[in-house]
Amino acid sequence: MLRFLVRRLALALVTLWLLSVIVFLASHALPGDVGRRILGPFADPRSVATLDHALGVDRPLLVQYATWIGGFLHADLGTSLSFHVPVADLLGRGLLNSLKLGLVAFAMVVPLGLLGGIVAALRRGGPADRLITVVGLSATVVPEFVSSIVLILVFGVLLRLLPVTAQAPPDADPLTQLYHLVLPALPLVLVLFGYIARITRAGVVEALDADYTRTAVLKGLSWRTVIVRHVLRNALMPTIAVVATQVGYLIGGLVVIEVMFNYQGLGQLLFTSAQQKDFPLLQASVMTVGVVYLTATLLADIAYSLVNPRIRLGGAE
Amino acid sequence: MDRESQRRLDAIRRRRTDLENNAIDELLLGRVSRRQFVRAGTVLGLSLPTLNAILAACSASSSGTTSGGQVKKGGRITIGHQTPSGAMDPLLTADLGRLTILGLAGEYLAFSDRDLKLRPVLAESWSPNGDGSVWTFKIRQGVKFNDGSPMSVDDVVATFNRLADPTIHGNNALSNFAGVLTKGNVTRVDASTVKFQLDGPNGNFPYLVSSDNYNAIILPASYSGNWDKTFIGTGPWKMTSYSVNQSVSFQRSPYYWDSTNVPPLDGIDIRFYADEQPAILAFQAGSLNMLSFFSVRTGQALLTDPNTTVIDIQTTSHRQVHMRTDQPPFDSKLVRQALAYAVDRQSLISGLWNGKAQIGNDHPIFKMFPSSDPSVAQRPYDVSKAKSLMAQAGKAAGFGVTLYTEQVGEIPDLAALVQAAGKAIGITINLNVTDSGTYYDKYWLDSPLGITDYGHRGVPNTFLAAPLLGGKLGTWNAAHFDDPDYDALFKDYVKAIDLSAQRAATGKIEQLLLDQTPLIIPYNYDALTAVKKNLVGVETTGMGHLNLRRAGLTS
Numbered sequence: 001m002l003r004f005l006v007r008r009l010a011l012a013l014v015t016l017w018l019l020s021v022i023v024f025l026a027s028h029a030l031p032g033d034v035g036r037r038i039l040g041p042f043a044d045p046r047s048v049a050t051l052d053h054a055l056g057v058d059r060p061l062l063v064q065y066a067t068w069i070g071g072f073l074h075a076d077l078g079t080s081l082s083f084h085v086p087v088a089d090l091l092g093r094g095l096l097n098s099l100k101l102g103l104v105a106f107a108m109v110v111p112l113g114l115l116g117g118i119v120a121a122l123r124r125g126g127p128a129d130r131l132i133t134v135v136g137l138s139a140t141v142v143p144e145f146v147s148s149i150v151l152i153l154v155f156g157v158l159l160r161l162l163p164v165t166a167q168a169p170p171d172a173d174p175l176t177q178l179y180h181l182v183l184p185a186l187p188l189v190l191v192l193f194g195y196i197a198r199i200t201r202a203g204v205v206e207a208l209d210a211d212y213t214r215t216a217v218l219k220g221l222s223w224r225t226v227i228v229r230h231v232l233r234n235a236l237m238p239t240i241a242v243v244a245t246q247v248g249y250l251i252g253g254l255v256v257i258e259v260m261f262n263y264q265g266l267g268q269l270l271f272t273s274a275q276q277k278d279f280p281l282l283q284a285s286v287m288t289v290g291v292v293y294l295t296a297t298l299l300a301d302i303a304y305s306l307v308n309p310r311i312r313l314g315g316a317e
Numbered sequence: 318m319d320r321e322s323q324r325r326l327d328a329i330r331r332r333r334t335d336l337e338n339n340a341i342d343e344l345l346l347g348r349v350s351r352r353q354f355v356r357a358g359t360v361l362g363l364s365l366p367t368l369n370a371i372l373a374a375c376s377a378s379s380s381g382t383t384s385g386g387q388v389k390k391g392g393r394i395t396i397g398h399q400t401p402s403g404a405m406d407p408l409l410t411a412d413l414g415r416l417t418i419l420g421l422a423g424e425y426l427a428f429s430d431r432d433l434k435l436r437p438v439l440a441e442s443w444s445p446n447g448d449g450s451v452w453t454f455k456i457r458q459g460v461k462f463n464d465g466s467p468m469s470v471d472d473v474v475a476t477f478n479r480l481a482d483p484t485i486h487g488n489n490a491l492s493n494f495a496g497v498l499t500k501g502n503v504t505r506v507d508a509s510t511v512k513f514q515l516d517g518p519n520g521n522f523p524y525l526v527s528s529d530n531y532n533a534i535i536l537p538a539s540y541s542g543n544w545d546k547t548f549i550g551t552g553p554w555k556m557t558s559y560s561v562n563q564s565v566s567f568q569r570s571p572y573y574w575d576s577t578n579v580p581p582l583d584g585i586d587i588r589f590y591a592d593e594q595p596a597i598l599a600f601q602a603g604s605l606n607m608l609s610f611f612s613v614r615t616g617q618a619l620l621t622d623p624n625t626t627v628i629d630i631q632t633t634s635h636r637q638v639h640m641r642t643d644q645p646p647f648d649s650k651l652v653r654q655a656l657a658y659a660v661d662r663q664s665l666i667s668g669l670w671n672g673k674a675q676i677g678n679d680h681p682i683f684k685m686f687p688s689s690d691p692s693v694a695q696r697p698y699d700v701s702k703a704k705s706l707m708a709q710a711g712k713a714a715g716f717g718v719t720l721y722t723e724q725v726g727e728i729p730d731l732a733a734l735v736q737a738a739g740k741a742i743g744i745t746i747n748l749n750v751t752d753s754g755t756y757y758d759k760y761w762l763d764s765p766l767g768i769t770d771y772g773h774r775g776v777p778n779t780f781l782a783a784p785l786l787g788g789k790l791g792t793w794n795a796a797h798f799d800d801p802d803y804d805a806l807f808k809d810y811v812k813a814i815d816l817s818a819q820r821a822a823t824g825k826i827e828q829l830l831l832d833q834t835p836l837i838i839p840y841n842y843d844a845l846t847a848v849k850k851n852l853v854g855v856e857t858t859g860m861g862h863l864n865l866r867r868a869g870l871t872s
Contacts, residue, residue: 036758038403039487051486083561084404084545090561149598156602164595164602165588170558259592262599264563268591272562275752276402 001305008301012294016287020072023286024065027279037277038081055081057279068283078280082273087284090269095288098265101166101257102250104181105188110243113193117200117239118232124205133201136194147187148260155183166263184261188254192246199242203235210234237307244300252289326374329367336445337361339815341371349816352432353687357816359427359435360523362444388854388869393584394606396863397596400562400589405545408479410531411489413772413861414589417609420862421567421585422463423534423550426454426473427527429775431630431858433685435527439473439535439551449518449814454511454526461572462537463555464547470505475538477503477513477526490532493525493779496790518812520819521776528862529775553580553866564588581854581869600625600847606870607855608847609863613671614727619847620671628846631675632773632859633683636731637784638837639795641765646718651710653834657696658703659738662839668734669727670842677838680830681771681780682823685841687816688777690824696831703742715743721760722768723753731839732768762795769795773844773859781807781826785835796835803829 035051052058056067071078077087120132139147156164168180207213208231216226255267266285273282330338340361344354351372358368401414407423410416426440440454460468480490481500502514515522526533534550548556551574554567568584588605590596593615600608601618611619619625640647640656647653657679666674675684678696682689707713718739722732729750739746746766751759761769774780783792786807787799806829810822830836846857854867 033758037754047486054486082403084406085561093560149594152595152598152602156604157598160602163604164599165604167563167588170560260595260598262588262590262595264560268562272591275754277754 004305005302008298012298015294016290019290020069020283020287021065023283024068025061027274027277027282028061028064030274030277034081034277034279068280072284072287077284080273080278080281082276082278082281087280090281091266091284091288094264094266094269094285095251095292097167097263098251098254098267100177101181101184101254101263101265102247104178105185105192105250106247108185109189109192109196112189113196114200114236114239116193116197117202118204118227120197120201121204121208121235122227129201132197133194136197138194139190140192140194142190144187144191144256145260147190148184148257151183151186152260155186164261166258166261184257184263187257187260188250195246196239196243200235200239203238204231207231207235233307237304240300240303240307244296247296248289248293251292252285322374326371329371329374333363334361334444336815337363339817343816344371349687352434353816356432356434356687360521361814362442362523364442365436387871388581388867389871390581390869391583392581392870393586394582394852394865394868394870395586395588395604396607396609397590397599397605398587398609400591405548405559406542407532407534407536407544408485409487409489413610416531416861417863418548418565418587419531419534419550420528420552421554421865422548422552422556423536424552425526425528425530425533426456426535427523428862428864429524429527429529429858429860431856433687433775433859435523438528439468440526443523445520445522445814449520449522449812450515452513452515452522453506454513456509456511457574458509460551460574462549462551463570463572464549465572466537468535468537468551470508470511472538473511473535474503474505475540476533476535477511479536479540480530480532488532490530492783493530496782497522497525518814519778520812520814521778524774524776524778527775528858529860531860553578554585557584562589562591575866578866580866582865585865597847600849603849606849606852609857610861611845611847612726613673613845614669616845616847617671619845622847624850626848626850626852628848628855628857629673629843630857630859631685631841632844633681633685633775633777633780633841634773634844634859635677635681635683635771635838635841636728637681637769637771637795638731638735638839639764639767639769639784640835640837641795641797642833642835643797643799644765646712646716647765649710649712650833651706652712654832655703655706655710655712655742656735656739656744657834657837658699658706659742660735660837660839661698661738663698665731665734665839669730670840673845674840674842677840678827678831679834679836679838680827681784681836681838682777682827683841686777686823688810688819688823690820690827693824693827693831700741707742707744713743715745717745717747718766719747719749719764720766720768721749721751721756721764723756723770724750725753725770728768728770735768735837762793764795767795769793773861775860777823778811781810785830798833798835800829800833803833 034055034057035048039048039051080087080090116132120129123129152164155162162183163180166180166184168177213226213230216230252266254265255271258265258268266289270285273285330341340357343349355368398417399414402412403409405415407419410419424438427435428438429435439457439460441457443452443454445452456470456473462468478500481494481498482488483491497516497519499516504512506512545559553570553573555570557566557568559565564587566586569580573579593611596608597611597616599605620627640653642648662676666672720732722728732748732750736746736748760767782790784794785798787804806822806826810819813819813822844859848855851871853871854869856864
């Protein structure tokens with residue numbers, strides 16, 4: 001198990017290094033000049049050149065990369081070019097906000113998706129199966145900005161049941177914060193429910209048809225024991241992998257949701273920093289999403305290996 | 318005018334300067350409206366009571382702009398506002414997101430209101446020398462910053478010498494002061510008087526130190542940056558918390574100098590929105606008492622909402638369609654005129670702005686400027702004339718060209734409509750629409766045809782200078798327009814102090830620009846603010862300031 005973990009960790013570090021190279025090169029490929037973005041379109045070209053020099057963005061790319069990654073390794077994320085505040089301050093707040101929203105969405109959609117998938121598989125071909133599959137699929141294909149507007153109009157403007165802004169007032173207690181995050185989490189539930197339910201359904205259907213399930217039933221085990229101990233244990237493995245891959249999206253990919261619900265998460269931070277060519281902020285945000293994503297997949301690997309001993313023992317490779 | 322009115326007017330006129338009497342003559346002769354007279358009078362330093370006395374003597378009445386309603390003491394309001402595009406710093410501010418916030422915490426020497434009149438704020442009065450090259454301002458005494466420290470003449474002197482300093486990175490005020498005011502030429506005369514020695518005569522200088530200049534809030538002489546930690550200023554509001562990109566909260570400043578105008582509200586919470594749609598939804602859902610500014614395109618529903626008061630004010634914000642005059646195909650003025658005649662402005666105004674815009678006449682001296690010349694005819698929509706101009710220019714077969722512009726507001730739609738106008742007269746226009754940063758970086762000043770956004774100004778000086786002057790002063794001259802006659806007329810306009818002299822120049826400028834057509838200016842559009850019915854006393858300006866000193870909740 002330890003060897004498995006070390007190997008996964010080493011792979012994660014290599015992935016992060018590759019990500020750092022890609023994000024560095026990609027951010028420098030964005031059109032426009034950093035000094036110009038900071039000083040505005042009407043600034044004198046000499047001021048722009050002086051500022052570019054002061055910021056060091058006119059140095060060779062390799063030197064800039066070495067300086068940046070060196071600072072990164074020493075936990076110095078630099079200062080935002082646009083907002084003149086430490087990147088760590090903005091990033092810390094953004095990450096915390098994204099984690100909160102991600103967690104609420106996760107807590108809502110995972111049980112719902114699993115339950116939907118299991119019910120659909122157990123009632124295969126019946127009305128419940130069809131309903132769950134069709135509703136799930138339909139909800140998945142509705143773009144987030146459409147579902148967000150509809151939900152805001154219904155629950156926020158017409159019924160006035162839920163706040164339309166995800167950001168709770170400062171010093172709000174956890175329950176109030178949760179109250180503010182329910183509506184923004186709903187479009188995510190709509191997007192992910194069908195996906196998780198479908199994967200779960202497929203896994204459960206496959207497990208139900210498997211020989212070991214038939215054996216368990218013939219052994220005379222109760223239906224409940226067969227489902228929990230034999231079917232779900234095997235059926236949930238692909239679901240765990242799918243759920244883990246959604247973590248990166250839930251933490252760093254919610255630009256639309258964050259804009260629609262006026263929430264300062266990582267998604268908006270990424271979007272704004274890319275728009276404004278705020279390199280330190282952009283690069284640190286991408287790296288943070290990378291770390292979150294790799295941590296989630298690592299945790300999923302561990303969970304997967306606990307459910308499936310072949311993985312941790314190297315049998316699957 | 319009856320004898321008594323004449324007697325009162327004569328008494329007032331005896332105490333006035335030649336310039337001020339000239340303005341009164343303009344009013345009596347009917348060459349300026351009451352509104353234009355008040356505005357011109359405020360520039361010359363006439364106090365509002367004096368202006369009202371003159372208007373009363375001339376049997377004209379003055380009207381206020383405040384909203385009605387029984388305001389209760391106390392309470393807080395929440396405002397949805399555009400996210401600031403950068404660090405909160407008065408020196409760097411170049412966008413609405415930051416400007417509005419500056420104007421809540423800070424104050425200017427004068428406030429340029431919705432009618433383009435100047436109201437004294439931190440300056441009590443001002444006056445020019447004979448040719449308008451030296452302006453002297455009397456500074457209000459007893460004013461305190463929102464940290465309790467007193468404001469003095471030295472703070473005013475330091476603020477303006479700082480704003481005229483070309484060595485400060487990103488010093489945005491240079492767009493107003495370059496060629497007008499040199500660092501070191503703002504000096505203290507005595508404990509209540511400041512003198513501005515200008516680089517040359519300038520009849521509209523008070524506007525450049527008013528709220529029309531984004532950056533000109535008065536800061537302490539010792540200010541050295543990090544404004545976002547303190548939000549220091551002399552305004553009625555004191556910052557209590559600020560979260561970058563998220564929100565800022567203010568409470569009523571206990572040190573506010575104007576005891577007769579203490580705000581009824583206890584505080585203001587401002588939430589920043591990166592996009593307009595969610596702000597409008599939050600306003601409709603009741604999360605916001607006010608939406609500082611919204612566009613017709615996104616906020617159509619608010620215009621007919623019975624629970625919403627929409628404050629609609631005319632501004633000089635506009636779009637400029639530039640055509641490069643120094644290279645084919647737009648080096649012929651006939652071709653430029655042809656495209657201008659092919660644009661159906663009334664359709665643009667109704668289609669893109671739902672009527673909330675005023676027709677433009679291809680020069681930036683908009684009708685709301687008192688110095689505009691009403692005798693200059695409006696360019697009509699005339700496709701057959703456009704076609705004949707194309708034929709005269711030898712371009713009857715048409716040509717192809719690319720129009721470059723930015724993804725801002727309705728501009729992409731305007732670009733498509735200009736494309737359609739071109740098609741009607743044989744010009745095939747390809748569109749290249751990029752984000753704003755890329756447009757300004759790569760295309761703005763080098764494109765054969767482009768569309769650029771211009772924000773509101775209280776006087777046309779900036780519009781007439783940077784986008785149209787030849788040589789070094791034409792820093793935003795995307796049309797590469799270079800006409801010595803125009804440059805000479807511009808100089809005449811700038812140094813003119815009284816309205817009739819300004820009009821003598823603007824009439825010629827308007828005719829020249831209509832003839833040469835380096836720019837198509839199809840419209841100038843209104844600023845819209847949405848306010849819940851129970852919030853009254855809100856004052857907005859074309860520049861984007863929110864005056865909330867008299868704002869309060871009714872119940």
